[in-house]
Amino acid sequence: MVITPSSRIYIAGCGGMLGDAVYKEFSDAHVKATDINLCEPWLSRGDVRDPRGMRESIEAFKPDAIINLAAHTDLEHCEREQEDAWLTNAFGAENLGSIAQGLGIPYVYISTAGIFGGEKEFYNDFDAPNPLSIYAKSKYYGEQYALRSVSKHYVFRAGWMMGGGPAKDKKFVNKIFKQIAAGRKTLEVVDDKLGTPTYTVDFARGIRRLLESGQYGLYNQVCGGSGSRYDVAVEFVRLLGLERTVSVERVSSERFQREYFAQRPASESLVNMKLNQRGLNVMRDWRECLKDYAETYRMVLETA
Numbered sequence: 001m002v003i004t005p006s007s008r009i010y011i012a013g014c015g016g017m018l019g020d021a022v023y024k025e026f027s028d029a030h031v032k033a034t035d036i037n038l039c040e041p042w043l044s045r046g047d048v049r050d051p052r053g054m055r056e057s058i059e060a061f062k063p064d065a066i067i068n069l070a071a072h073t074d075l076e077h078c079e080r081e082q083e084d085a086w087l088t089n090a091f092g093a094e095n096l097g098s099i100a101q102g103l104g105i106p107y108v109y110i111s112t113a114g115i116f117g118g119e120k121e122f123y124n125d126f127d128a129p130n131p132l133s134i135y136a137k138s139k140y141y142g143e144q145y146a147l148r149s150v151s152k153h154y155v156f157r158a159g160w161m162m163g164g165g166p167a168k169d170k171k172f173v174n175k176i177f178k179q180i181a182a183g184r185k186t187l188e189v190v191d192d193k194l195g196t197p198t199y200t201v202d203f204a205r206g207i208r209r210l211l212e213s214g215q216y217g218l219y220n221q222v223c224g225g226s227g228s229r230y231d232v233a234v235e236f237v238r239l240l241g242l243e244r245t246v247s248v249e250r251v252s253s254e255r256f257q258r259e260y261f262a263q264r265p266a267s268e269s270l271v272n273m274k275l276n277q278r279g280l281n282v283m284r285d286w287r288e289c290l291k292d293y294a295e296t297y298r299m300v301l302e303t304a
């Protein structure tokens, strides 16, 4: 599909860190953005667990495509509130996928590198998943539903998401930043978990590129390069210009076992084999992306 100012794009779960970038990426089109968390004036309420409400909201808008970003991404929340996790990540995905199928329009679903079991270091698009946690299992259901039941599907597997800035980023970079902003001089960071950072701005560009290509399918879509949480923290501190005042110390994940009790694979590093082969890979190296992203945080520190 060609995206023009008259294209109608429905984005569910658009109040989060990826939603921020996706909303901006499609700002030249006619967008309806919904979420259960009305953190922006441009959002209206839409709960993906409510099939009837979603159907009415989507059908009234008459979209040309649906992008589903709604999820519970906190792994510990998913272990504690398993029914909510399944209803949001799996049933919600089924609801939106079946509406897209009924309307005969493209459907975008975001899965996760966390569906792999960590038996090896790098996973391509064809490797066999082995989801360990409730989060991973519920997301895996969502992607499988799209692959099997929605003809015009784009399923993207993302890695360690970074984006949205201090107000929206719920993940690693912002957790590190909060410690720095609170005055911590020593950061303890795990070095035994490997993955591929995934910048929301590039990722949103990739969604648009695929939608415009018409090449339906399942795609790994992560930044270039890989590393450990420790590597990301060291680079972030360096980009903030704080390497002399803040030290980053390696620890094993056992150190945070009580707080982060959901099972995580030792490696969830992806390679974008299919995007590369099709010439559709827009993702930059994670260090280059983190450099852009760290600017937001540098400005916060400077004005503090």
Ligand SMILES: NC(=O)c1ccc[n+]([C@@H]2O[C@H](COP(=O)([O-])OP(=O)(O)OC[C@H]3O[C@@H](n4cnc5c(N)ncnc54)[C@H](OP(=O)(O)O)[C@@H]3O)[C@@H](O)[C@H]2O)c1
Pocket (backbone or CB within 6 Å): 012, 013, 014, 015, 016, 017, 018, 019, 034, 035, 036, 037, 046, 047, 048, 049, 068, 069, 070, 071, 072, 073, 088, 092, 110, 111, 112, 113, 139, 157, 158, 159, 160, 161, 162, 168, 170, 171
């Ligand atoms: N974050 C990552 O590291 C990561 C990695 C791989 C894949 N992904 C996937 O990327 C997609 C976007 O996630 P994100 O990183 O942008 O996470 P996010 O910041 O948590 O955004 C998800 C949004 O969905 C909302 N939501 C939760 N339950 C909902 C419901 N029932 N109906 C409608 N909206 C609901 C959330 O609201 P609340 O804030 O109120 O919960 C939040 O605004 C998700 O499919 C996620 O699984 C994320």
